Amino acid sequence: MANATYMAFIIVYFVVMVAVGLLSRRFTRGADGFFVAGRKGKTILITGSLVATIVGGSATVGMAGMGFSWGLTGMWWLLVGSVGLIILGLFLAKKLRSTGYYTLPQLAENQYDKKVSVVTSALIVVAWIGIIAGQIVAAGKIMDIIGIGDKTIWMIIFTAVFILYTIIGGQRANLRTDIFQSVIIFGGIIAALAVVLPKVGGWSGLEASLPADHFSFPLSDNFGGVTLATWLLLYGMTYVIGPDMYSRLFSAKNEKVARNSVLMTAVLIIPFALCIVLLGMSAKVLFPAMSSAEAALPLLIRDQLPLFAGGLVMAAFVGAMMSSSDTCLVSTGTILSNDIVKKLKPSLSEEKTVLVARISIVVIGVLALLLALQLGSVISSLIFAYTVYTCAVVIPVFAGFYKDKLKLTNLGAIAAIIGGGTVAILSKFLDAADYTNKYQVFIVKYLNLEALALSALLLFIVSYIDRRYRSR
Numbered sequence: 001m002a003n004a005t006y007m008a009f010i011i012v013y014f015v016v017m018v019a020v021g022l023l024s025r026r027f028t029r030g031a032d033g034f035f036v037a038g039r040k041g042k043t044i045l046i047t048g049s050l051v052a053t054i055v056g057g058s059a060t061v062g063m064a065g066m067g068f069s070w071g072l073t074g075m076w077w078l079l080v081g082s083v084g085l086i087i088l089g090l091f092l093a094k095k096l097r098s099t100g101y102y103t104l105p106q107l108a109e110n111q112y113d114k115k116v117s118v119v120t121s122a123l124i125v126v127a128w129i130g131i132i133a134g135q136i137v138a139a140g141k142i143m144d145i146i147g148i149g150d151k152t153i154w155m156i157i158f159t160a161v162f163i164l165y166t167i168i169g170g171q172r173a174n175l176r177t178d179i180f181q182s183v184i185i186f187g188g189i190i191a192a193l194a195v196v197l198p199k200v201g202g203w204s205g206l207e208a209s210l211p212a213d214h215f216s217f218p219l220s221d222n223f224g225g226v227t228l229a230t231w232l233l234l235y236g237m238t239y240v241i242g243p244d245m246y247s248r249l250f251s252a253k254n255e256k257v258a259r260n261s262v263l264m265t266a267v268l269i270i271p272f273a274l275c276i277v278l279l280g281m282s283a284k285v286l287f288p289a290m291s292s293a294e295a296a297l298p299l300l301i302r303d304q305l306p307l308f309a310g311g312l313v314m315a316a317f318v319g320a321m322m323s324s325s326d327t328c329l330v331s332t333g334t335i336l337s338n339d340i341v342k343k344l345k346p347s348l349s350e351e352k353t354v355l356v357a358r359i360s361i362v363v364i365g366v367l368a369l370l371l372a373l374q375l376g377s378v379i380s381s382l383i384f385a386y387t388v389y390t391c392a393v394v395i396p397v398f399a400g401f402y403k404d405k406l407k408l409t410n411l412g413a414i415a416a417i418i419g420g421g422t423v424a425i426l427s428k429f430l431d432a433a434d435y436t437n438k439y440q441v442f443i444v445k446y447l448n449l450e451a452l453a454l455s456a457l458l459l460f461i462v463s464y465i466d467r468r469y470r471s472r
Contacts, residue, residue, distance in 0.1 A: 003148050007310035010318060014157075015182075017165050017322070020177045022342060031350045032154055034357060035334045041175055043253040046261035048179030049327070050248050051268050054081055055185055056324025059269075060276060060317050061138040062382070064300075065293035067280025070213025074280060075225035079246045080231045080272035084239025086385070089262035092240070092401070096249045097136035097258035103250075103331070104243040104397065105339040109401030111411040114343060118415050121339040123392050125242050125364070128332040130385030133160035135325040138373050144147045145298035155372055162326045163365040166333075168356045171251055174326045177404045181319035188316020189275045190299045197278065200285040206278075209285040233381075234448055241394045247331040263356055286349075327367075334360035391451035392421030396459050412463030420455025 032038050041049075066074025076352065098179050101107055104124065109117035139158045206214075213221050233261055239245055245262075248388065252258035284295035290296065297317065301310050304450035336471050337357035342348050348356065375381045396413040399406055427448050 003146075004313045004383050005307045006146065006148055006314045008147060009315040013315045013318060014161050016180070017161060017177050018168075020165065020169070020173055020180065022165075022168055023176075031354055031457060032104075033172060034354045035330075035338070036247070036251040037170070037175050037250060039100075041248070041252055041257065042255055043257050043261050043264070045175045045179055046248050046252050047255060047264045047268070048182040049175045049323075050085075050184060050245070050261060050265040051180035051272075051372075052182040052320070052323035053244055053248070053327040054265070054269055054324070055182075055272055055320050056138070059272065060320045061294050061297050063142055063273070063276045064172060064280035064283065064297040065295075068284045068290075068293040068296040070220065070222045071147045071210065071281060072217040072277060074277045075217070075273040076223065076228060076231055077235075078269050078276075080236035080240045082269055082273075085235040085262050085266035085269075086243075088240045088245065088265060089259050093249055093259040093262045094255040095401070096246060097252050097255045098331075099250075101250055102247075102394075103335045104241070104246045105335055107246070108393075108397055108413075109339075111397065111403055112408075112413045116396070116410055116413045116417070117339055118343060118413055119391055120397070121335050123389065123421055125332055125336055125340070127385045127389040128243065128328045129364060129368045129371060130381055130388075132325050132332075132364070133371040134326045134381040134385070135321040136369055136372035137381060139318060139321045140310045140372070141294060142301070142314070142344070145295050146302045148312075152373065155369060158325075159365055159372075161327065162322045163362055166326050166329050166365075167361050170357075170460065171247065171330055171334075171355075174330050175248075175251065177326065178323045181323040183321075184312075184319045185316045186272075187227055188313040188319075189272065189279075191316075192273050192279055192300065192305060192313045195305050195309055195404075196282045196286075197445045199304060200282045205392060207284065211282060215283060218449065230449055233452055235386050237390050237394045237398075238386050241397045242369055243331045243335060244327045247327065249333065268279035271425055292440040305333040325394075329361055329365055329368075332364050336360040336364065361409070387427070387448050387451075388424045391424035391448065391455055392417045395420065395452065395455045406460070407463060407467060408459060409463040409466040411466045412459045412461075415462040416455045416459035419458045420451050423451035423454055424448060 011123060013444065014125050030253060055078075063074055065078045066077060096107070099107065099110070101110075103121075103122040105117040108120045136155050136159055140151040140155040143149065143154040147153070165177060169176075197203075220236050249262070252261060280293075280296045283290070287296070287299055290299065301317075305313060334357055337353055337360050341356050341360075342353055371381075396408075398418045399408060400413070427450075445467045
């Protein structure tokens with residue numbers, strides 16, 4: 001009975017998403033319509049889409065797992081995003097919307113040159129395939145633990161659905177499905193917390209049942225100052241310089257809408273963070289012997305929620321994963337078609353560019369699915385992608401806003417992207433090794449920050465050398 005109810009909610013949800021995509025296609029005209037929804041997005045649409053994009057698999061399955069393991073400090077996975085969004089809203093949102101671009105690499109090209117744009121594009125495509133894969137893994141994990149069929153089949157179905165409505169309606173479909181999904185996500189989280197929290201005795205029951213360290217905030221024994229600084233720099237900065245965030249700003253109706261939407265989103269994701277972590281902490285009380293922290297949320301849905309509430313929450317978390325996936329998919333497809341393929345073939349017409357984007361979306365979605373089938377953890381896959389992207393792209397693009405004042409050069413930017421990205425990839429491979437020597441552990445622990453620092457050093461040092469060489 002329970003599985004049939006969950007299936008009914010999921011099927012209805014899928015039908016609605018595809019229907020929105022079909023309806024959106026009627027109003028999707030040309031490149032502007034497909035890539036940036038005609039630049040007509042109002043505040044409610046842009047805000048809802050940003051919230052739905054941010055509250056994905058990492059902020060549901062993954063962050064509930066952090067609440068289970070760490071307690072309140074697990075909120076930082078979203079809170080660093082809130083900090084990043086405040087910086088984006090106050091200092092960059094209006095400036096970005098005024099450019100009239102489609103993608104972040106177009107901004108990089110304006111700051112530097114085509115070579116920097118192509119290198120940035122290639123790195124974003126690779127990293128964002130990993131991020132989409134993380135969302136697919138989260139969806140499969142929920143279905144596997146709840147026991148509704150084979151998780152591989154569900155991962156394929158999820159991927160097929162969000163690819164379908166994205167290629168049909170493009171950015172317009174994403175904005176409209178995302179606003180629907182943000183409402184469902186919010187309702188699902190509140191419904192789950194309203195049912196689960198009384199079962200553990202409320203806040204006082206949590207305090208009586210969990211270690212005191214679970215209530216330490218902003219830092220705890222499991223989450224120290226260095227970890228927080230690392231998260232702020234490596235993950236928080238993806239909200240300041242991020243292709244998925246920028247795709248929403250470029251779709252905004254005007255500069256004011258872009259700025260207000262970002263700042264509203266920064267505020268709205270704070271209660272999301274608290275609610276999801278509280279669900280994870282409640283799971284710790286209800287399932288103290290559970291071995292996998294990322295199983296916390298699926299087990300709550302399966303064992304603690306009544307049928308209707310469980311179905312609503314199931315739809316909410318499926319929506320959370322798909323809304324993040326579709327945003328990453330359309331922004332990556334736009335980058336691949338506009339900033340790579342069209343650079344190689346400038347004569348490509350607008351109609352054919354959109355066709356290439358649709359084909360790119362299918363290819364990227366399939367590659368993400370293949371990667372997802374090889375991954376095990378939601379958070380680890382996302383951390384890998386975010387780390388590589390941040391250490392390569394964030395510093396040169398952020399500094400590019402002040403290129404003339406800082407006397408930066410194109411060669412310096414390329415060196416920063418390649419050098420930072422390479423060391424970041426190396427650090428993640430080292431993370432997988434079993435180190436016992438304390439010096440090796442220290443190097444691996446801080447190599448991500450060193451990769452970010454290296455990117456900054458290369459940007460300025462190579463720019464200085466390049467200027468001196470060209471001035472001779």
